[in-house]
Amino acid sequence: MISSMTLLILTALEVLNLVAGAEERQQELRARYTYQEVQENWRLDPYNRPIEGSQRTKTFDVIMLQGQRYRKMIARNGKPLTPAEQWEVEEDMKRAVESKLATTSLRDLSKTHKLTLNRDTLEATSDTKSHVFQFDPKTHEILRHTTQNGATKMTIDYTRLPSGTTLPGQVEVDFTVGDVHGIQRSTFSNFRLN
16 A cells, blocks of 8 residues: 555556556456446436436346346336346347457556546546546545546446445436437445355
8 A cells, every 4th residue: 555645756657557456456356246226317408407207217236247247127217127128138138148348457548548646636638538536545446437528427436345345336427419418327236245
């Protein structure tokens, strides 16, 4: 562990590597957990107020499937899935097993983004995208990650479990597609060891 005073003399690249290393260790710990995600979606009017009747929810069990995290939908708008929807979920699970997703390391940001360090905040910016990582200066674990890409902004707030594992506590995506402005918020709960 490095003290916050030492962080003042480290370069942004060195801190990125520390944060990336802590994130890699956390990913290994997170793989031992399953949890539930409730996703709320709603559209906003021109004054950024939720449009009445536009709210939709989905509930997922977040599980490990062939070594990859998978979001298995179990309810829509507070109601269990229909048999047709359940069949679609099962088919999607089969496809997910067949195609493994490529992962990229945070360390790769140094190749494509300009890095800036300000105490416990690390920024990585490019012409099209920016990342802001707020991290714990003692453990280098990410506490909040905000990504801005055009008209879409995503913020992930992490929760630390008593075991020391950090997991997403809430994710909020503020997006604009055409003339539709909306919010998608996911909250995570019921963390359980596999």
